[in-house]
Amino acid sequence: MTTTVHAPPTTPESTEPERGNWHGANFPTQIVVLTGRSLRAMLKDPQIVVFSLLHPLIMLTLFSQVFGKALMGSIAAQTDSYINYLMPAILVTTGIGAALQSGVGLVTDMKNGVIGRFRALPIRMGSVLIARSLADLFRTALQLVILLLAATALFGFSPEGGLAGTVSAWLLALLVSWSLAWVFLAIASWVRKEEVMQSIGFVAMFPLMFASSAFVPLDALPGWLRVVARVNPLTYAVDASRDLCLALPVGAGVWSAVGTSVMLLAIGAAFAVRGFRRPL
Amino acid sequence: MTRPPIEVDHVSKEFGRFRALDDVSLAVPRGSVLGLLGHNGAGKTTLVNILSTLSPPTSGTARVAGYDVVRESRSVCSRIGLTGQFAAVDEQLSGLDNLVLIARLLGAGKRAATRRAEELLQLFELTEAAKRPARSYSGGMRRRLDLAASLVGRPDVIFLDEPTTGLDPSSRMGLWQIVETLVDDGTTVLLTTQYLDEADRLADSITVLSSGKVIASGTAEELKAEVGQRTASATLADPADAERALSALTAHGLNPVHDQERHVVSAPVDSSRELAVVVRALDEAGVEVDGLGLGEPTLDDVYLTLTGHSTGSAVRSEERKNT
Ligand SMILES: Nc1ncnc2c1ncn2[C@@H]1O[C@H](COP(=O)(O)OP(=O)(O)O)[C@@H](O)[C@H]1O
Ligand SMILES: [Mg+2]
Numbered sequence: 001m002t003t004t005v006h007a008p009p010t011t012p013e014s015t016e017p018e019r020g021n022w023h024g025a026n027f028p029t030q031i032v033v034l035t036g037r038s039l040r041a042m043l044k045d046p047q048i049v050v051f052s053l054l055h056p057l058i059m060l061t062l063f064s065q066v067f068g069k070a071l072m073g074s075i076a077a078q079t080d081s082y083i084n085y086l087m088p089a090i091l092v093t094t095g096i097g098a099a100l101q102s103g104v105g106l107v108t109d110m111k112n113g114v115i116g117r118f119r120a121l122p123i124r125m126g127s128v129l130i131a132r133s134l135a136d137l138f139r140t141a142l143q144l145v146i147l148l149l150a151a152t153a154l155f156g157f158s159p160e161g162g163l164a165g166t167v168s169a170w171l172l173a174l175l176v177s178w179s180l181a182w183v184f185l186a187i188a189s190w191v192r193k194e195e196v197m198q199s200i201g202f203v204a205m206f207p208l209m210f211a212s213s214a215f216v217p218l219d220a221l222p223g224w225l226r227v228v229a230r231v232n233p234l235t236y237a238v239d240a241s242r243d244l245c246l247a248l249p250v251g252a253g254v255w256s257a258v259g260t261s262v263m264l265l266a267i268g269a270a271f272a273v274r275g276f277r278r279p280l
Numbered sequence: 281m282t283r284p285p286i287e288v289d290h291v292s293k294e295f296g297r298f299r300a301l302d303d304v305s306l307a308v309p310r311g312s313v314l315g316l317l318g319h320n321g322a323g324k325t326t327l328v329n330i331l332s333t334l335s336p337p338t339s340g341t342a343r344v345a346g347y348d349v350v351r352e353s354r355s356v357c358s359r360i361g362l363t364g365q366f367a368a369v370d371e372q373l374s375g376l377d378n379l380v381l382i383a384r385l386l387g388a389g390k391r392a393a394t395r396r397a398e399e400l401l402q403l404f405e406l407t408e409a410a411k412r413p414a415r416s417y418s419g420g421m422r423r424r425l426d427l428a429a430s431l432v433g434r435p436d437v438i439f440l441d442e443p444t445t446g447l448d449p450s451s452r453m454g455l456w457q458i459v460e461t462l463v464d465d466g467t468t469v470l471l472t473t474q475y476l477d478e479a480d481r482l483a484d485s486i487t488v489l490s491s492g493k494v495i496a497s498g499t500a501e502e503l504k505a506e507v508g509q510r511t512a513s514a515t516l517a518d519p520a521d522a523e524r525a526l527s528a529l530t531a532h533g534l535n536p537v538h539d540q541e542r543h544v545v546s547a548p549v550d551s552s553r554e555l556a557v558v559v560r561a562l563d564e565a566g567v568e569v570d571g572l573g574l575g576e577p578t579l580d581d582v583y584l585t586l587t588g589h590s591t592g593s594a595v596r597s598e599e600r601k602n603t
Contacts, residue, residue, distance in 0.1 A: 021434070022358065022383070022386035022388055023358045023387060024357070024386060024387050025384060029387075030385060033385055037377075037381050040373065040377065041370070041373060044373075044413065045372055112366075113364055113366050113367065113368030113369075114368055114369075114370050116362075117362070117364070117429065118385070119333070120332045120333065120360065120362040121357055121385050121386065122354045122355075122357040122358040279334055280329070280335060
C-alpha cells in the first residue's frame with residue numbers, strides 16, 4: 001500500500017472532489033439517498049419482511065379458528081364472516097407493530113455507530129428520520145398487501161366494501177402506522193435504550209390490543225374490559241378501518257381517526273427531530 | 281489560511297457533575313499528526329466528539345479547519361473525516377454501497393460517487409470484497425472500510441479514535457502506512473491511542489491526557505527523555521535462581537522486580553550501559569539466563585513519572601511484587 005490516497009486534483013478527467021469540495025447534498029437528495037439505503041438493505045435481506053408477517057398470519061389462523069363460530073351472532077350486523085371482521089383489525093395492529101419496529105430500529109442504528117457517522121456529515125438530522133419513516137412506511141405497505149392477498153387466498157376474505165373499501169382501509173392503516181412510527185421515533189430519540197423500546201411494545205401495546213374491539217365486539221367483552229376498550233384509541237382506529245372495509249356507514253369515526261393520526265404525526269415529528277439532534 | 285487546522289482553547293466538558301475534560305488547550309499544525317495518548321477513560325473520545333461536532337464543549341472554544349465547532353458545525357462537517365472508536369459501517373450494505381452512500385450524502389453525483397468509492401476500495405485492498413455485505417468482513421477489513429468512509433470527501437482534517445485497538449499486528453502496520461500516506465499528502469491528523477509505540481511511530485507531537493487534564497505534551501523523544509528509564513528484563517533458565525538474581529541486582533544498586541508467573545526478573549535502568557551491569561551481576565552470581573531484553577518505556581512509565589502514581593498494568597506488577 002504505497003500508492004497515494006489522493007490523485008492530483010488537477011487531472012482533467014478527475015471526478016474526485018478537490019479537498020472539501022463536496023459540501024453536502026441538498027435536503028431532498030439526502031432523503032432520497034437515505035431512503036434508498038434502507039430499502040436496499042431490506043431487499044437484500046427480505047427475511048425481516050417475511051418474519052414480521054408470521055405474527056399476523058398466526059393471529060389470523062388462530063383467531064378465525066377460535067372465535068370464528070362463537071362470534072357469528074354478535075357480529076352478524078356488520079358482516080357475515082369472522083375473517084371479514086378480523087382482517088381490518090389485523091391491518092391496524094400489524095401497522096402499529098411495524099411502527100414500534102421503526103423506533104427499535106432507530107435505537108439500533110444509534111448504537112452501532114451508523115448514526116454517529118451521519119452526524120459528522122454535513123447533512124440535516126431530520127432527513128435521517130424522514131428517510132427511516134418513509135422506508136418503514138414502504139415496508140409496511142408491502143406487508144399489508146401480502147397479508148391481504150394471503151387472507152383472500154387462504155381464508156376467503158371478501159369484504160362487503162370490495163376493492164375500494166379494502167384499499168381505503170389499507171390507506172387508513174398506513175396513516176395510523178406512519179403517525180405512530182413518528183411517536184415511537186420520538187420516544188426512541190429521547191430514550192435511546194433498546195430494552196425500553198422493547199418493553200413499551202410488550203407492556204403497553206400487547207394488553208391494549210386485547211382490550212379493544214380488534215378481535216371481539218365490545219359487547220362480547222367482560223364488563224371491566226369493555227370500559228378499558230371504550231377509552232382505548234385502538235378501538236376507534238379499528239372501528240374506522242372496519243367501517244371502510246365492510247361498507248358500513250362511514251361516520252365521524254373515520255375522520256376523527258384521520259385527524260388524530262395527523263395530530264400525533266405532527267407532535268411526534270416535532271419531538272423526534274428535537275430529541276434526535278441532542279448530542280450522543 | 282494560516283491558523284492551525286485544529287485549535288482547542290481552554291475546553292472543558294462536564295457530564296452532570298463529572299468533569300471528563302478539564303481546561304484542555306492544544307493546536308495541531310497543518311499536515312502533522314497529533315497523538316492523543318491516554319488510558320481508558322482519560323477523555324480522548326470526549327475530545328474527538330467535541331472536535332467532530334458530535335457534542336458541544338461545556339466551556340471553551342474549538343476550531344477545526346478554521347471554523348467554530350459549535351457555531352459553524354456544518355462547515356466543519358464538510359472538511360473532516362471521523363473514524364470512531366467502534367467501526368461505524370452499515371452491516372447490511374456492501375462495502376461499495378457504504379462508500380457510495382457517504383459520497384452521495386456529501387453531494388456527489390451517482391457516477392462520481394461510484395468512482396470515488398471504487399478508488400478507495402482499491403486503495404484499502406477491499407476490491408474483492410466490494411460487493412459483499414459488510415457484516416461478513418473481518419475486524420481488520422471493517423476498520424479499513426470505516427477509515428475509507430471517513431476519507432470519501434477528501435477531508436482536510438481527520439480524527440482517528442484508537443484506530444488499531446483490537447487489530448492484529450499486520451493490519452496495524454497496514455493502517456499505520458495509510459495514515460503516513462495521508463499525512464504526506466498534507467492531511468492533518470488527530471489520533472488517539474493507548475500505546476506509546478503507536479504515538480511514537482506516527483505522531484509529530486504527543487499530548488498526554490489523564491483524567492481529562494493535559495499532563496504533558498511534546499515530541500516522543502521529549503517524553504521518553506523525561507521518563508528516562510527503560511526496563512531491563514532477564515528470563516531465568518531455572519526459576520529457583522530468582523532469589524539469587526534479585527539480591528545480585530540489588531547489590532549493584534538496581535531495584536529489581538520478580539514476575540513469578542513468567543520467571544522474569546526485571547529492573548529499571550537509565551541507559552544501555554546499565555544493561556551491561558545487569559548482565560555482569562547475573563553472570564557473577566552464576567544465574568543462568570534464557571533471554572535478555574531492554575523494554576521501551578510504556579504509557580504506564582510515562583504516567584508513573586509524570587503523575588507519581590501508576591495505573592493499569594503498572595498496578596498489577598506492583599501487586600505481583602507484594603505477593
Ligand atoms: N455521555 C457520557 N455521560 C457520562 N459520562 C461520560 C459520557 N461520555 C464519557 N463519559 C465519561 O467521561 C470519561 C472519559 O470518557 P472517554 O472520553 O470515552 O475516555 P477515553 O476515550 O479516553 O477512554 C469516562 O470516565 C466516561 O465514563
Ligand atoms: Mg475512547
